[in-house]
Amino acid sequence: MAVPTYSGSFGPAEAERLLWRAGFGPKQGEIEALAAKGLAGAVSSLTNPPREKLTGPQPRPDGRSLNPAVTSGHNALWWLDRMVRTNQPLVERMTLVWHDWFATRGVGPGKRRMPLEQNYMLRRHALGNFRALALEVTRDPAMLLFLSGVHNRMGKPNENYGRELMELFTLGAGNGYSERDVREQARALTGYTFTRVTSRGHEGFRYDKRRHDPGRKRILGKTGRFDARDAVDLAVRHPAHGPFFVTKLWSAFIPTPPEPGTLGELVSLYRSRRYAVKPVVEAILKHPDLYQGPRMVKPPAVYAAGLIRALGDGITQRSWSGADYGGDSGQRLFDPPNVSGWDESSWLDTGTFQGRWKVARLIASEYSLSPGENRDYPANEDGDTAVNRALAFWGSPTLTRETRRTLIEFADACARDANVEYLRTAYRVSRQNALRMLIATAPESHTS
Amino acid sequence: MALHCRNFSRTQFLREAAAEAGRGLPNVEPGMPMPAGTGLDRRSFVLRSAGLALSVYGGQKLGFDALSAGVAQAQSGGGQRVLVSVFLEGGADSISILAPTGDPRYRRLRPTLALPGSKGSPFREDRRLRWHPVAAKLAALHAEGKLTVMPSIGYEGPDQSHFTSRHFYEVGARQANLPTGWLGRYLDLVGTPDNPLQGLALNRQLAPSLAAGRNPVSAANSVTDYTYTAPFVFDDVERRLHQYLPKVGEAHLGSSDPALREAGSIASDAGALRGQLGRYAARGVRSPVIYPGSKSGAGSVGGGVGAGGDMFPERLAGLAALLDAGVPIRVAALTGPGDHDTHAQQAKSFGSDVKLTADSLFAFQRDLEARGLADRVIVHVWSEFGRRAQENGSKGTDHGAGGIGFLMGTQVRGKMIGEFPGLAKLDPQGNLRSTSDFRALYSSILEQWFETDAGAVIPDASRFGRYALIK
Numbered sequence: 001m002a003v004p005t006y007s008g009s010f011g012p013a014e015a016e017r018l019l020w021r022a023g024f025g026p027k028q029g030e031i032e033a034l035a036a037k038g039l040a041g042a043v044s045s046l047t048n049p050p051r052e053k054l055t056g057p058q059p060r061p062d063g064r065s066l067n068p069a070v071t072s073g074h075n076a077l078w079w080l081d082r083m084v085r086t087n088q089p090l091v092e093r094m095t096l097v098w099h100d101w102f103a104t105r106g107v108g109p110g111k112r113r114m115p116l117e118q119n120y121m122l123r124r125h126a127l128g129n130f131r132a133l134a135l136e137v138t139r140d141p142a143m144l145l146f147l148s149g150v151h152n153r154m155g156k157p158n159e160n161y162g163r164e165l166m167e168l169f170t171l172g173a174g175n176g177y178s179e180r181d182v183r184e185q186a187r188a189l190t191g192y193t194f195t196r197v198t199s200r201g202h203e204g205f206r207y208d209k210r211r212h213d214p215g216r217k218r219i220l221g222k223t224g225r226f227d228a229r230d231a232v233d234l235a236v237r238h239p240a241h242g243p244f245f246v247t248k249l250w251s252a253f254i255p256t257p258p259e260p261g262t263l264g265e266l267v268s269l270y271r272s273r274r275y276a277v278k279p280v281v282e283a284i285l286k287h288p289d290l291y292q293g294p295r296m297v298k299p300p301a302v303y304a305a306g307l308i309r310a311l312g313d314g315i316t317q318r319s320w321s322g323a324d325y326g327g328d329s330g331q332r333l334f335d336p337p338n339v340s341g342w343d344e345s346s347w348l349d350t351g352t353f354q355g356r357w358k359v360a361r362l363i364a365s366e367y368s369l370s371p372g373e374n375r376d377y378p379a380n381e382d383g384d385t386a387v388n389r390a391l392a393f394w395g396s397p398t399l400t401r402e403t404r405r406t407l408i409e410f411a412d413a414c415a416r417d418a419n420v421e422y423l424r425t426a427y428r429v430s431r432q433n434a435l436r437m438l439i440a441t442a443p444e445s446h447t448s
Numbered sequence: 449m450a451l452h453c454r455n456f457s458r459t460q461f462l463r464e465a466a467a468e469a470g471r472g473l474p475n476v477e478p479g480m481p482m483p484a485g486t487g488l489d490r491r492s493f494v495l496r497s498a499g500l501a502l503s504v505y506g507g508q509k510l511g512f513d514a515l516s517a518g519v520a521q522a523q524s525g526g527g528q529r530v531l532v533s534v535f536l537e538g539g540a541d542s543i544s545i546l547a548p549t550g551d552p553r554y555r556r557l558r559p560t561l562a563l564p565g566s567k568g569s570p571f572r573e574d575r576r577l578r579w580h581p582v583a584a585k586l587a588a589l590h591a592e593g594k595l596t597v598m599p600s601i602g603y604e605g606p607d608q609s610h611f612t613s614r615h616f617y618e619v620g621a622r623q624a625n626l627p628t629g630w631l632g633r634y635l636d637l638v639g640t641p642d643n644p645l646q647g648l649a650l651n652r653q654l655a656p657s658l659a660a661g662r663n664p665v666s667a668a669n670s671v672t673d674y675t676y677t678a679p680f681v682f683d684d685v686e687r688r689l690h691q692y693l694p695k696v697g698e699a700h701l702g703s704s705d706p707a708l709r710e711a712g713s714i715a716s717d718a719g720a721l722r723g724q725l726g727r728y729a730a731r732g733v734r735s736p737v738i739y740p741g742s743k744s745g746a747g748s749v750g751g752g753v754g755a756g757g758d759m760f761p762e763r764l765a766g767l768a769a770l771l772d773a774g775v776p777i778r779v780a781a782l783t784g785p786g787d788h789d790t791h792a793q794q795a796k797s798f799g800s801d802v803k804l805t806a807d808s809l810f811a812f813q814r815d816l817e818a819r820g821l822a823d824r825v826i827v828h829v830w831s832e833f834g835r836r837a838q839e840n841g842s843k844g845t846d847h848g849a850g851g852i853g854f855l856m857g858t859q860v861r862g863k864m865i866g867e868f869p870g871l872a873k874l875d876p877q878g879n880l881r882s883t884s885d886f887r888a889l890y891s892s893i894l895e896q897w898f899e900t901d902a903g904a905v906i907p908d909a910s911r912f913g914r915y916a917l918i919k
Contacts (some may be wrong), residue, residue, distance in 0.1 A: 163608075
């Protein structure tokens with residue numbers, strides 16, 4: 001038995017959904033181009049992208065190039081820009097998946113540089129091998145600092161990383177390991193350290209044999225003189241890992257759980273390909289549930305990048321410092337709330353909804369129409385025309401009938417309010433600004 | 449250096465389901481077949497996955513007009529009793545807040561972290577303990593009889609995962625797959641379907657303890673910044689925008705797609721919330737007392753004024769103002785300053801975090817008193833667990849069990865609940881044994897403060913004892 005594959009028609013609606021789920025939404029013309037490839041061709045084009053190329057204008061906040069390793073906020077802007085300009089949307093999206101999976105917060109001096117270096121590492125492994133990725137993360141400097149790996153040494157074990165390696169990264173809470181395993185795992189992970197701290201942060205990360213506990217450990221039912229590589233292998237080979245991995249990866253693309261049969265097939269696929277990520281992602285992206293199931297709330301970073309891509313313009317706002325982007329929407333890049341990553345069940349509440357409003361406003365404000373400079377705006381523009389014009393601003397995304405009807409009601413109400421001659425034009429200009437915001441924050445804009 | 453691993457995420461539902469499936473099973477050996485379902489519980493997945501969080505947060509079916517009317521009606525109902533929940537994230541070190549300097553094992557277990565003998569004031573209910581100097585304001589409230597201390601609260605079989613243990617506290621049960629928070633279920637019981645302000649999280653995101661099954665609840669990052677404005681949107685057009693923003697959401701309340709329904713109901717709730725908070729954006733909040741980080745002696749807060757950028761004091765000041773204005777809040781939830789997951793170099797962050805927490809709570813209490821609200825508000829302070837009795841080799845502490853808890857207010861009895869269990873008899877993991885139970889505490893709050901049937905909110909409530917909490 002194989003993993004089920006979607007066999008319905010693959011038209012613009014399906015291509016549009018795939019572009020959102022596996023990337024950051026469509027740019028002009030991408031929906032049609034992807035639909036023309038058919039399902040298999042479309043998925044393959046995402047999982048086997050051309051050589052990386054960033055096209056379009058680079059952000060130049062305050063007129064200068066980004067300095068993401070140093071300047072506050074520039075790291076988030078740097079990554080958002082990649083999401084906007086990349087020709088490898090799935091690679092970028094998987095990097096975001098791993099950032100959430102192995103969530104790290106920068107600490108101490110160098111707190112921006114090391115997560116940035118980690119980000120490059122995650123991108124290299126985006127569609128690679130999970131076992132290799134987990135080992136890289138285990139000795140990644142940003143992670144070693146964040147979860148106390150550099151403090152974990154022979155005779156003075158620190159449980160911080162070993163616990164999360166099993167609980168959050170590979171097995172799931174309480175899923176087949178004990179508190180004793182946590183402590184023994186910590187011993188296996190001893191030995192990492194750094195040489196010195198400078199203004200650039202901690203430097204000279206290395207494995208020091210003298211700090212490693214060479215004794216025998218009993219971990220997950222096996223006994224041996226285990227080290228960090230063994231710790232990762234023991235976790236990844238544990239029977240609980242496959243279902244944990246597949247379900248967690250699946251939940252990044254599809255909001256309903258896999259049927260038990262599908263889960264089993266995906267786990268078999270994952271194990272038979274020796275923890276390769278790409279075949280599992282391909283199977284998920286071709287699964288009927290992605291196309292036939294309900295809509296999914298977009299992560300805030302995807303929402304933001306998608307709005308900019310729709311404008312077809314890159315991040316050109318000179319005023320953006322990056323520091324003010326994203327926090328209130330619930331997902332500031334490089335700043336997950338904690339090691340378990342973001343809480344997707346809370347992507348939308350009244351607080352983050354306002355945060356998304358601010359993101360949309362920031363993106364749209366560059367293009368706001370001032371009544372003073374638009375005295376020739378059509379004073380008799382009707383509601384339908386006004387809505388179409390605002391839709392075109394965002395690259396004409398698909399709107400539901402319900403939203404469209406309500407927006408026309410709004411437009412008509414504004415026109416009625418303009419009951420004095422001198423307001424007719426000014427209100428229509430203002431109405432256009434408001435319609436852009438109402439479209440960008442309508443339910444279909446938050447979901448795909 | 450900080451050392452964090454806290455909070456919730458999408459992976460939460462995985463962990464919960466996994467925890468549930470794995471619990472009670474023998475240790476799984478490599479090669480041994482996993483039990484059916486392997487940590488996957490369809491219900492947990494569905495309830496916690498993004499698209500279907502609506503069953504938790506977006507259950508309401510009412511439009512903006514009905515919500516506005518509902519809020520107004522709740523407001524006219526007069527002053528309800530209020531519970532404020534304050535979460536200390538990461539597992540606060542109870543042994544440092546109330547240091548057992550009189551316990552002979554203390555200095556051996558905490559060679560670098562122990563409080564020097566003469567520092568801090570003695571805890572008058574147990575002479576083995578001293579208040580850490582950074583918690584002096586809590587000691588002051590305790591001396592006034594306005595602070596009840598739980599020196600070691602927890603539950604049987606303590607879980608040392610931040611996320612699982614926090615989840616237990618949030619749902620009010622030792623259950624991995626309970627989808628609603630205990631405060632949310634209380635609001636389902638006594639609240640209304642037309643007042644999203646009845647449960648208000650003043651945080652970046654909604655507090656899971658407020659997750660209700662039926663009635664709406666809401667979240668706002670700041671009391672003084674809940675606006676929906678845009679450049680060159682003005683006068684009548686802005687008024688219409690504020691009218692139609694929730695209406696666009698409302699148009700989807702009948703949608704067959706759960707994610708559209710969820711997004712729609714959130715927009716509708718946001719309209720009602722803006723109606724209540726919008727006015728504070730223009731005029732800010734004037735407090736009768738000075739909160740930590742306030743710039744002027746006048747006690748005016750807003751516009752991001754806060755200690756070290758932490759919004760906790762500002763949010764408390766805003767909450768007091770909302771209650772004073774009669775905004776119909778029954779339960780509010782906030783997260784305290786800082787990160788208590790102090791695996792290394794604990795001393796670097798612990799003092800400033802606890803001080804800001806204690807000073808802010810003190811200011812809030814004085815604020816309530818000055819506004820004449822103190823008799824109808826109590827504050828519950830909690831953390832997902834305490835920390836290991838023995839410090840680790842990194843001048844920090846690993847995850848523990850029994851943790852600290854407080855109840856603050858003029859109506860609380862101010863008598864210790866449980867006792868400090870001592871460092872001689874730690875549990876097999878080397879952690880403090882708990883001497884009070886969070887489910888018993890919740891049941892007591894529900895019955896004695898809210899005068900509600902605890903059995904309708906807390907699973908198996910009758911199984912737990914009760915504490916005398918209220919005067």
